[in-house]
Amino acid sequence: MSTEVTERPVVTSRPRGSARRARVFTRPALALLALLVLVGIWQLVALARIWPEQLLPTPGQVWHQLLVTSDSGNGQGGYGGSTLWERLGVSLRRVAYGSVYGIGIGVGLGLLMGLVPAVRATVEPLVTFLRALPPLAYLSLLVIWFGIDEEPKVYLLMIAAFPPVAVATAAAVTGVNRQYVEAARALGARGWQVVASVILPASAPEILTGVRLAVGIAYGSVVAAETVNGADGIGGMVLNAQRYNQTSVVILGLVVIGVTGLLIDSLLVALSRLLSPWRGRA
Template structure:
């Protein structure tokens, strides 16, 4: 009786479904059902997964440096010992070295780099956004940016000195130019991060063009802009030595260049280590800002 009622409730189109249901146990009983499911072993490592490896790598490099220099395998003129570099660092921190204290060099370099970086953010990011939105802006700004971007800063440094003299302006301008290109290109690339589905969804909910730009496109572009800021601040620090070649009295780059003229390799290595550590701390700071400002990165 039950079978008769079920058959009466079925529509004519249910015959195929019934056949598929009836054949499902037979299909599952085949050899394919006994095969084990294969799962991918590939996993994307997190940022913290390599911290221990990095610490061990740094410790090994420091130990190798200590052994090589203390056993006399390399002359101190070419590679000073960690003890000599540490002594010079303490002398500069205390102000007992035959030079200005370290904090004066550090403050001068920070002022130059961050002044140029702030100017680059204020100009390059809006230009990059305009390049991503308008073909006119892209056609105007893309040729000069792509022309000077591959040029090393020392190539156009003499021209900047001729145009702007030897005061602080050419130093800041040189660092500014090294920060400008990666910021503009990152902002331009970020403007294309929003998918068409997100834009159409915002329009279907009654958003205006300005609201789509503000609430959809710019949040999608923000992670790329922050990455561009990380790259730009790194380029700014790499240009620091070249910028402070222009008649500078203070600055980390000037300290390194002045020490190299007197073959003070211990001061040169100390300055390089300070510049590298500060640059790494800046990168960590930018990563933290990126996590705080754009927590949705990789989830959209």
């Protein structure tokens, strides 16, 4: 009697860690490929002259404006007396001040709303009211109160930034597992010790999500405010370029705003992963 030996194919499986690293390594390549495709389509449409050059400049013309507006020695001090990076720095400084103030107020108020039901019942309608208002709706009132200097812009960003943080913090605090709180109290923690050791760490992921939303709203608000009455920020550059039909400068400003916002959001995502590494893991 003969016996037949059946060979089974050897299945090799890639370790999960290496597969995850491979996926991570492909993300920058995919993002770069998508960017190149977008720029290529833009170039082809611009060369087809479907619209006049004044309406749709080529990527090369926008790149030229980047070099010109970044050079303080071009006879114009960059663009209108300030370089692109100086204008961007002005806008980012406003965003930083307004976001820090707004996030601080939002976290503090959100904690009170989540811990004290009476405070939440009293304050939540006002927070919801402010969250529903477009920031530019009360910019004119802030200008009447504080003038046209830095104060109204910073206050605008502060008011725009704190509602999403307050709402996210209050929702996170009320959603903390009560068993964790009771366990901390059983171990001797009292008052703010429970808040610092249990409630804040458990609420950190949701609070940081609110912070991401707040910074995004603040950045969009400062650019919009500068296009209304500010001439020294990146939004002011876009406004001045629009007045003189300098489409390439307008597109350059939009690209710089978008890329900067993407970088800021990426930093906040990295901060969220650093402060709450357990999120998304079993």
